[in-house]
Amino acid sequence: MKLLFCPDCGDVVQLRSAIRSCSCKAVEGRYVNDQLVEVTGERAEVLGMDSYSIQAGLTLVDVSEKRGPTIVAWMFPHGAEHVRRLGRKR
Numbered sequence: 117m118k119l120l121f122c123p124d125c126g127d128v129v130q131l132r133s134a135i136r137s138c139s140c141k142a143v144e145g146r147y148v149n150d151q152l153v154e155v156t157g158e159r160a161e162v163l164g165m166d167s168y169s170i171q172a173g174l175t176l177v178d179v180s181e182k183r184g185p186t187i188v189a190w191m192f193p194h195g196a197e198h199v200r201r202l203g204r205k206r
């Protein structure tokens with residue numbers, strides 16, 4: 117799962133096939149196909165969230181614990197092949 121992060125407003129938005137943007141409108145993005153996303157906005161960052169990690173975490177959540185299970189996420193490098201950067205926002 118790929119997420120769009122805006123360093124200006126701090127929003128994290130799940131990318132989908134329809135264009136989605138952060139609340140301050142500085143960045144936006146969408147899935148082009150199952151693998152490729154395109155983002156607009158010089159400061160747009162794309163995060164990856166490991167779906168298996170989320171599923172495993174769901175089985176470990178315990179309301180008696182102060183902190184829930186750790187899940188795996190990463191930031192895509194700007195030259196990543198599955199991220200197309202369109203530059204400035206239109």
Ligand SMILES: [Zn+2]
Nearest residue numbers: 122125138140
């Ligand atoms: Zn923003």
